[in-house]
Amino acid sequence: MVARAVAILALGAVAGQEFAGSRACTPCHKDVAARYAKSGMGRSMSAVGVLPPGRVESAPLKRVFEVFARDGRMFQRESGEGFAHEQPLAYAIGSGSNGVSYAVRRGDHLFQAPLSWYSKTSSWELSPGYEHADYGFNRPLASGCIACHSGRPRPVPQSSGRFAEPPFAELAIGCENCHGPGARHARSARRTEIVNPARLPRARAEEICMQCHQGGDARVLMPGKVETDFRPGRALSEIVAIFQAPRVEDTDLLQHHEAMRESACFQKSEGMSCHTCHNPHAAKVDHNATCGTCHKPHGKGPDCVQCHMPKRAIGLIAHSALTNHRISLKPRTAARRGLALFNAGPAPDASTLFQAYGQAMDKRPEFAALFEENLARANGPIALATRGRAALRRGAFAEAVPLLRGALEGGYRVAATFEDLGDALGRLGQPEESLAVLREGLAVAPFSQTLHKSVALRHIQRKDYAAANSALEEYVRLFPEDDFVRRLLKQVSGQP
Ligand code: HEC
Ligand code: HEC
Ligand code: HEC
Ligand code: HEC
Ligand code: HEC
Ligand code: HEC
Ligand code: HEC
Numbered sequence: 001m002v003a004r005a006v007a008i009l010a011l012g013a014v015a016g017q018e019f020a021g022s023r024a025c026t027p028c029h030k031d032v033a034a035r036y037a038k039s040g041m042g043r044s045m046s047a048v049g050v051l052p053p054g055r056v057e058s059a060p061l062k063r064v065f066e067v068f069a070r071d072g073r074m075f076q077r078e079s080g081e082g083f084a085h086e087q088p089l090a091y092a093i094g095s096g097s098n099g100v101s102y103a104v105r106r107g108d109h110l111f112q113a114p115l116s117w118y119s120k121t122s123s124w125e126l127s128p129g130y131e132h133a134d135y136g137f138n139r140p141l142a143s144g145c146i147a148c149h150s151g152r153p154r155p156v157p158q159s160s161g162r163f164a165e166p167p168f169a170e171l172a173i174g175c176e177n178c179h180g181p182g183a184r185h186a187r188s189a190r191r192t193e194i195v196n197p198a199r200l201p202r203a204r205a206e207e208i209c210m211q212c213h214q215g216g217d218a219r220v221l222m223p224g225k226v227e228t229d230f231r232p233g234r235a236l237s238e239i240v241a242i243f244q245a246p247r248v249e250d251t252d253l254l255q256h257h258e259a260m261r262e263s264a265c266f267q268k269s270e271g272m273s274c275h276t277c278h279n280p281h282a283a284k285v286d287h288n289a290t291c292g293t294c295h296k297p298h299g300k301g302p303d304c305v306q307c308h309m310p311k312r313a314i315g316l317i318a319h320s321a322l323t324n325h326r327i328s329l330k331p332r333t334a335a336r337r338g339l340a341l342f343n344a345g346p347a348p349d350a351s352t353l354f355q356a357y358g359q360a361m362d363k364r365p366e367f368a369a370l371f372e373e374n375l376a377r378a379n380g381p382i383a384l385a386t387r388g389r390a391a392l393r394r395g396a397f398a399e400a401v402p403l404l405r406g407a408l409e410g411g412y413r414v415a416a417t418f419e420d421l422g423d424a425l426g427r428l429g430q431p432e433e434s435l436a437v438l439r440e441g442l443a444v445a446p447f448s449q450t451l452h453k454s455v456a457l458r459h460i461q462r463k464d465y466a467a468a469n470s471a472l473e474e475y476v477r478l479f480p481e482d483d484f485v486r487r488l489l490k491q492v493s494g495q496p
Pocket of ligand 7: 306
């Protein structure tokens with residue numbers, strides 16, 4: 001205890017417990033607040049203002065998407081043969097440097113809207129991912145998006161993506177995201193009661209930026225933690241383990257730290273860090289002047305950045321470009337085989353590693369063996385849920401049930417686990433038990449399409465066709481864009 005207190009005092013910063021909100025800082029830090037309000041981060045999320053109307057037709061999806069105003073609010077609508085579905089836009093995500101996405105609120109849950117604004121072309125187009133599939137208004141805004149893009153979200157712990165009302169204590173990224181809770185400092189105005197990243201050891205300061213600027217190939221939350229538990233000045237590894245796969249290609253979406261670490265400047269200088277080049281309070285910085293603090297010009301021209309840190313298209317997201325932060329004259333080479341922990345912390349155990357390989361496996365099927373190997377040694381509710389799902393897929397329903405129940409009892413109460421347990425019980429010929437589980441799941445995740453569908457199936461299994469019919473009606477009311485179920489309902493209810 002004493003050692004820790006001394007260590008904290010030596011850093012000259014004690015992270016407080018109580019938040020004050022950015023507005024509380026303004027009276028004493030007017031200049032910083034005014035400059036920061038103009039930056040991208042200071043405008044990372046906002047209320048929805050007046051937007052230009054738009055219309056996007058998707059031939060492959062056979063859908064029309066529109067943006068329009070009604071009664072002073074902005075809406076998006078999706079329509080196709082036989083249905084139309086509209087939702088008011090609740091929040092704008094992104095300052096618009098590259099683009100703006102929109103959130104809609106359904107009950108206590110936030111979902112992405114199908115159209116985004118692309119700044120480079122000044123046009124409405126499908127949100128990233130919607131080119132391939134019709135997610136309607138049902139693509140949950142994962143707590144991850146919200147944690148990176150907003151000031152102080154209020155997620156309900158241990159729930160399938162629920163938010164308190166109001167869902168944000170602070171909408172845009174604010175002072176306390178980087179300086180820690182500041183209520184005590186705002187009362188005392190004492191330097192020692194607020195975190196100043198410039199006074200932290202370099203690696204600890206970088207972790208403040210890393211939580212949002214190093215997406216990684218996998219991110220695994222520590223047991224019982226949510227992203228918003230992170231406190232500046234403390235180790236990021238207390239909350240999340242970020243993993244990188246070996247890469248040769250130069251993809252730099254959300255990988256600013258990895259690129260910086262591979263830069264000759266970072267490796268061979270003592271002090272280079274994010275804030276060597278960026279003042280997070282300022283909207284624009286002269287980066288070429290920064291190069292000049294360590295290098296002499298070599299005669300190829302004054303715009304160092306244009307040649308050594310070029311802007312490149314992201315690829316994954318249309319019309320968007322990011323800066324290559326890998327300052328190096330050498331091409332990339334892949335050295336490792338598996339995932340490597342990116343943020344310093346204790347060596348990850350099997351219970352962390354199986355999740356990491358599970359996430360990275362989507363893009364790298366060669367990780368399957370490492371996933372299995374770690375899963376076999378893992379414990380905790382997420383491991384139970386994963387083994388339960390594997391048993392279900394093998395057709396070992398009786399084996400799956402206790403595993404999935406264990407996962408729920410252990411606190412992993414996500415839609416997929418309820419869905420899997422409901423499925424296993426249904427297949428074991430226990431539709432009543434299955435229904436009870438599915439209903440419990442719907443209380444946690446009321447907008448899960450698979451849970452609603454399973455309820456209807458279970459009623460059919462029980463030969464209760466009236467109940468099946470009303471479950472399908474409820475489904476179509478919530479998810480009218482599902483052509484298959486909409487037509488099925490028409491058939492069974494004998495509508496034209
Ligand atoms: C009542 C006035 C007051 C309020 C309100 C206030 N500050 Fe300060 N702040 C100060 C003063 C005065 C200093 C300089 C203290 C010193 O140098 O000893 C300071 C210093 C700081 C520093 C630099 C600390 C260092 O190590 O040098 C940071 C960072 C900071 N404030 C952030 C904030 C944030 C974030 C808020 C809002 C949560 C806030 N302040 C609210 C008065 C205030
Ligand atoms: C809570 C998450 C979060 C933290 C912490 C964070 N950033 Fe950001 N940062 C973002 C997001 C999101 C954007 C994009 C904002 C936009 O334009 O909508 C961004 C944008 C930026 C930009 C582009 C210019 C601008 O003002 O938007 C720079 C530079 C930047 N961040 C640097 C940093 C540095 C340096 C740190 C650490 C001191 C840091 N960020 C900490 C989330 C974060
Ligand atoms: C790990 C943190 C992180 C996650 C998770 C994340 N983002 Fe971002 N996002 C950023 C940062 C940081 C930027 C700024 C560009 C950059 O640094 O790569 C950004 C850029 C954007 C932009 C462009 C902003 C602008 O002003 O041009 C939009 C829109 C966006 N993200 C939406 C989303 C949505 C929607 C999700 C969830 C599906 C999401 N992001 C998930 C960190 C994140
Ligand atoms: C994205 C992260 C980030 C955000 C958001 C942020 N700061 Fe800072 N702040 C920093 C960093 C990094 C430093 C250290 C800069 C340096 O000295 O190199 C700093 C330094 C400071 C300082 C001391 C030095 C100075 O520039 O006066 C004050 C005071 C301060 N911040 C106040 C604020 C206030 C008030 C807000 C909200 C309006 C805010 N900061 C938002 C990252 C941030
Ligand atoms: C904190 C000091 C520092 C800053 C700031 C800095 N560099 Fe460097 N840079 C270095 C050091 C040290 C080396 C290694 C020199 C050596 O190997 O002799 C280096 C190496 C390089 C190299 C050679 C890369 C290679 O693969 O050999 C380039 C190119 C470069 N820097 C460009 C830049 C540019 C452009 C900027 C501004 C955006 C910049 N540097 C900012 C310290 C810095
Ligand atoms: C050697 C200088 C240098 C360092 C160190 C540096 N950056 Fe940058 N950064 C730049 C330049 C140059 C740009 C392009 C700025 C512009 O377009 O105005 C940029 C742009 C960005 C942007 C805007 C999006 C983009 O990619 O264009 C973000 C976000 C960002 N940096 C985050 C970071 C983070 C986080 C760190 C630390 C891991 C960091 N930077 C370290 C020079 C640097
Ligand atoms: C027109 C493109 C271009 C511009 C502008 C440019 N460089 Fe370079 N730079 C290069 C190339 C290409 C090399 C590779 C070595 C060579 O051919 O001389 C290089 C090499 C370097 C090196 C490593 C070798 C050395 O000479 O030490 C450093 C450091 C460097 N540049 C820094 C800078 C800085 C700082 C600026 C801005 C004042 C700058 N460069 C502007 C293209 C450019």
